Amino acid sequence: MKSAIAFWNILLKDMKNYYLKPPNISWGIIFPFAWMLMMFLRTKTAFNIEEVFPGIVGMSILFGTTSMLSVTITFERKARSFERLLLAPISIELLITAKIAGAILFGIFNSIVPVLFSVLYFKAFVSSWAVLITGIILLSIISTLLGLFISVSAKEVFEAQTYSNFFRFPMIFLCGLFIPVSALPLIIRPLSYILPVTYGIDTLHHAISGNGFLPIGIDFIILAVCCFLLFFISIYNIRRRWII
Amino acid sequence: MTDKILEVQGLKKSYNGFIAVNGISFHVNRAEIFGFLGPNGAGKTTTINMLIGMAKISGGRIFYKGKDLTNNIKKAQEIIGVVPDESNLYNEMNGFDNLCFCGALYGLPKREREKKAHGLLELFGLKDAAGKKFMAYSKGMKRKLTIAAALIHEPEILFLDEPTTGIDVSSVRQIRNLIKELNENGTTIFLTTHYIEEAERLCNRVAFIDKGEIIQIDSVEQLIKASRETNIIEIHFEPVTYDKTRLLEKLNEIFPGIECVLKNDSAIKMVSISKIDIAPVVNYLSAEGLFIYEARLIKPSLEDAFVKATGIEIDLMKKEKEKK
Ligand SMILES: Nc1ncnc2c1ncn2[C@@H]1O[C@H](COP(=O)(O)OP(=O)(O)OP(=O)(O)O)[C@@H](O)[C@H]1O
Ligand SMILES: [Mg+2]
Numbered sequence: 001m002k003s004a005i006a007f008w009n010i011l012l013k014d015m016k017n018y019y020l021k022p023p024n025i026s027w028g029i030i031f032p033f034a035w036m037l038m039m040f041l042r043t044k045t046a047f048n049i050e051e052v053f054p055g056i057v058g059m060s061i062l063f064g065t066t067s068m069l070s071v072t073i074t075f076e077r078k079a080r081s082f083e084r085l086l087l088a089p090i091s092i093e094l095l096i097t098a099k100i101a102g103a104i105l106f107g108i109f110n111s112i113v114p115v116l117f118s119v120l121y122f123k124a125f126v127s128s129w130a131v132l133i134t135g136i137i138l139l140s141i142i143s144t145l146l147g148l149f150i151s152v153s154a155k156e157v158f159e160a161q162t163y164s165n166f167f168r169f170p171m172i173f174l175c176g177l178f179i180p181v182s183a184l185p186l187i188i189r190p191l192s193y194i195l196p197v198t199y200g201i202d203t204l205h206h207a208i209s210g211n212g213f214l215p216i217g218i219d220f221i222i223l224a225v226c227c228f229l230l231f232f233i234s235i236y237n238i239r240r241r242w243i244i
Numbered sequence: 245m246t247d248k249i250l251e252v253q254g255l256k257k258s259y260n261g262f263i264a265v266n267g268i269s270f271h272v273n274r275a276e277i278f279g280f281l282g283p284n285g286a287g288k289t290t291t292i293n294m295l296i297g298m299a300k301i302s303g304g305r306i307f308y309k310g311k312d313l314t315n316n317i318k319k320a321q322e323i324i325g326v327v328p329d330e331s332n333l334y335n336e337m338n339g340f341d342n343l344c345f346c347g348a349l350y351g352l353p354k355r356e357r358e359k360k361a362h363g364l365l366e367l368f369g370l371k372d373a374a375g376k377k378f379m380a381y382s383k384g385m386k387r388k389l390t391i392a393a394a395l396i397h398e399p400e401i402l403f404l405d406e407p408t409t410g411i412d413v414s415s416v417r418q419i420r421n422l423i424k425e426l427n428e429n430g431t432t433i434f435l436t437t438h439y440i441e442e443a444e445r446l447c448n449r450v451a452f453i454d455k456g457e458i459i460q461i462d463s464v465e466q467l468i469k470a471s472r473e474t475n476i477i478e479i480h481f482e483p484v485t486y487d488k489t490r491l492l493e494k495l496n497e498i499f500p501g502i503e504c505v506l507k508n509d510s511a512i513k514m515v516s517i518s519k520i521d522i523a524p525v526v527n528y529l530s531a532e533g534l535f536i537y538e539a540r541l542i543k544p545s546l547e548d549a550f551v552k553a554t555g556i557e558i559d560l561m562k563k564e565k566e567k568k
Contacts, residue, residue, distance in 0.1 A: 002350070003351065006348060006350070008348075010348075010349070079334075080328070080332035081334050083298060083332055084333070084346065084349070084393075086298065087297070087298070087326055088349035088350060089318065090349070091318070244300060
């Protein structure tokens with residue numbers, strides 16, 4: 001019960017303080033919108049929405065979650081208020097779960113606009129809503145955890161910020177957001193396979209067109225395993241690096 | 245036997261070979277105010293960090309209420325309250341919300357934490373600032389709210405890291421009174437400070453710490469008592485014109501065994517190992533034409549004890565602090 005109160009209030013505080021702030025909400029709407037517009041202008045004519053849909057949704061999630069995480073964790077660490085959380089009589093696992101829950105929800109929220117826009121305006125065809133929703137949730141979780149992993153791998157706050165940007169942008173190209181992994185040069189393809197976001201994007205392809213480069217079941221399993229690993233490695237790193 | 249709320253044995257901390265805390269041992273009795281007194285870099289904050297689970301321990305043991313929690317400080321965090329040397333509340337939240345959030349971290353239900361938050365804001369005289377964002381608080385207000393936040397879950401032991409450094413005099417007085425009051429209500433206090441008078445005024449027991457080692461540890465009375473059994477008398481007079489050097493020479497000649505020094509133009513300080521018979525001295529000075537209006541016994545203070553034990557000059561310590 002006590003832990004539940006702590007958990008809920010950490011999440012609520014982050015939402016109130018960071019997520020529900022007007023700039024963040026509008027960012028979540030404008031950002032995906034701008035990307036779609038750019039696509040539209042580039043191709044001049046109507047583009048194949050099914051092709052760009054996973055990329056735009058993936059992008060919104062990736063940027064939404066990682067930028068939030070850098071505020072709720074990296075920024076709070078810099079301001080030292082994170083210490084307050086570490087001093088609370090709750091386990092670090094629960095504390096981190098509460099911290100990332102907000103980012104995950106924000107990622108999911110960020111995907112709503114591009115999904116609705118694609119479906120309602122561009123009349124994108126979704127072959128499985130169940131797979132799409134699961135995929136969005138899993139992608140939000142995995143990109144949050146990846147962000148967490150990166151931000152706790154650094155001892156210093158500024159390093160965390162640098163790392164975060166260092167990874168975020170290449171992932172757009174490496175993880176099949178707009179360029180299919182199969183179209184990438186062979187030598188960089190292993191990188192794509194290492195990055196779990198690739199499998200998250202693959203589930204979105206499944207949801208839209210009904211096929212991806214791996215069977216959907218395998219995607220889910222890989223994602224689940226990666227989530228598990230990233231979470232515990234991150235906790236381990238927090239214990240090792242932050243409590244010096 | 246007194247009830248030890250905290251016991252530390254051979255606690256050690258090294259940062260890549262640099263030894264910040266070098267195997268210190270002490271205990272804190274329940275319901276007392278225990279002070280850590282030492283200069284910059286003595287290892288005060290490092291010690292607190294180990295005790296509250298914010299720093300890894302390089303060696304030694306930590307017992308809370310008799311239980312060895314060296315490797316599981318988390319278990320003690322419920323009974324611990326911490327006021328760090330820098331305020332670490334949420335800048336973008338107001339005073340009231342900050343307190344409520346801290347209460348929630350300890351699992352207090354909404355009604356209870358709101359009630360407590362109101363009570364604490366009242367107690368700390370921050371009622372009018374309850375709705376103000378933390379970043380708009382003055383330094384003194386920030387410190388007070390940080391202390392309030394550490395109290396919301398009614399900890400059994402409160403750690404205060406230099407609670408009065410860098411804030412205005414009236415806030416200092418208020419905070420010191422609050423610490424006393426809290427302690428009278430049963431909260432054990434562990435406080436670090438570099439203000440000797442603070443340790444002297446507040447603490448029951450004090451440890452002198454320097455370069456990661458405890459030099460002396462005892463009750464304030466014992467420390468003072470042990471510090472030189474000297475008698476100091478100050479004699480004050482109207483600053484009339486007189487030959488200072490001659491007067492001092494004469495005094496030292498007539499009263500052997502008493503070291504006389506001129507404190508300023510209108511005061512002489514006399515130091516002796518044995519009790520000083522004042523009458524002859526006063527008579528002599530009076531005969532010399534001085535108008536004496538006060539002669540008083542000066543008690544040796546914790547400052548004398550500290551200087552004697554550590555060899556650190558107080559003025560130097562203060563200056564260093566202010567620079568920081
Ligand atoms: N993270 C760290 N890495 C390396 N050395 C450290 C670290 N933290 C503290 N130290 C060193 O350990 C020693 C003790 O520091 P500590 O902060 O405990 O002193 P303090 O008594 O609290 O001093 P102050 O009065 O300045 O707060 C100092 O020499 C300091 O430089
Ligand atoms: Mg310190």
